[in-house]
Amino acid sequence: MKKAQYCFFLIFCLLALSFTLQAQQRLPPIKSPEVADGGLTFRLRAPNAKEVILDIEGISKETMVKDDQGVWSFTKKLDPDVYDYAFVVDGLRIPDPANPVAKPCYQCNGQSLAHMPGPASLSWEIKDVPRGAVNHQVYRSAVMGEDRDYYVYLPPNYDPKRKEPYPVFFLLHGATGTALSWIVNAQANIILDNLIAEGKAKPMIMVNTLGYGGNDKYATEVIQEIIPQVEKTYNAAKDRTQRAIVGLSMGGGTAYYTGLNHLDHFAYVGGMSSAVGMGGPRPPASTTSSPATTASSTEQATAMMDVFAKTYPKLDEKANSQLKLLWVACGVDDFLYQNNKYFREYLSSKNVKFTYHETPGGHTFMVWRRNLTDLAPLLFR
Secondary structure, rough: OHHHHHHHHHHHHHHHHHHHHHHHHHHOOOOOOOEEOOOEEEEEOOOOOOOOOEEEOOEEEEOEEOOOOOEEEEEEEOOOOEEEEEEEOOEEOOOOOOOOOOOOOOOOOOOOEEEEOOOOOOOOOOOOOOOEEEEEEEEOOOOOOOOEEEEEEEOOOOOOOOOOOEEEEEOOOOOOOOOOOHOOOOOOHHHHHHHHHHOOOOOOOOEEEEEOHHHHHHHHHHHHHHHHHHHHOOEEEEOHHHHHEEEEEEHHHHHHHHHOOOOOOEEEEEEEEOOOOOEEEOOOOOOOHHHHHHOOHHHHHHHHHHHHHHOOOOOHHHHHHOOOEEEEEEEEEOOHHHHHHHHHHHHHHOOOEEEEEOOOOOOEEEEEEEHHHHHOOOOOO
């Protein structure tokens, strides 16, 4: 009996010790990021780390400070916007484990997204206006030989039986992005909702595709597979004058390739910070604060023109009668600025009309969401 009592007492003590240890391990959750003092406070619990760097893409890298609870923090003054960021913990780059909003990323360790709220005048801020819907479509691509996906934005009060079909706007992501990038990173659906509510943009269907596979196969996939699917599923216009294709970075190069080589399918073509002229010699690294002022050699310019001639073999001034809009946009601090400069020179040499949109900023979504805000009102007019 005494032995049984002893065993019971021992079990009780072990359970009590276990509950005590669990209680000690239940540390309060941390909030990161958090709006504070005209900026955002970022936090990471890493008691054993020796150094933690806050890396805000396109803004700065900051050394965080650890408190006696093992929580690293840093408060950064920021203008209203949405920022990509990550933590670098003793050299290892990780997203913010306390933040559920992650940047869609293909074959990379990812970043988190932080929203610094701003006034209602900003196009990506959620306002009290009618909202559209976003659908996810998955299909088996015979062209690519794999399962692929795309997202479809339907404007507020979308009417599947409307007499006038909706124009279709293909908007492509860049390298390391996914079909979801424009929705999550750039708030493209919110921007369109707001512009449509203000009467600045026409109600349209936006299609965000997966852009990998190479320009030739992508163009075939869009024309032979995705456009027919969209037209079958939605009240989408079938007239080329009601179809646009635009992209950023890698997607900008793909949009130009697809659109300018298939003007029988697209009347609006555009790119933002586009990866154009790839395959020729890279322009020199900037020796100044801005790539826009980097000098280029005659050899580089000539080689880039040769790349363009091979990429767009049939492009000439006849395209002007088919294009409603050819849009070229780039930030002055973008590492692809010189590529886009050469591309504009090539278009001019072919007497192809285009609209050029230059802004401050580099290769970031802070530039591209503003590009979209400026571009959308020009479509389907």
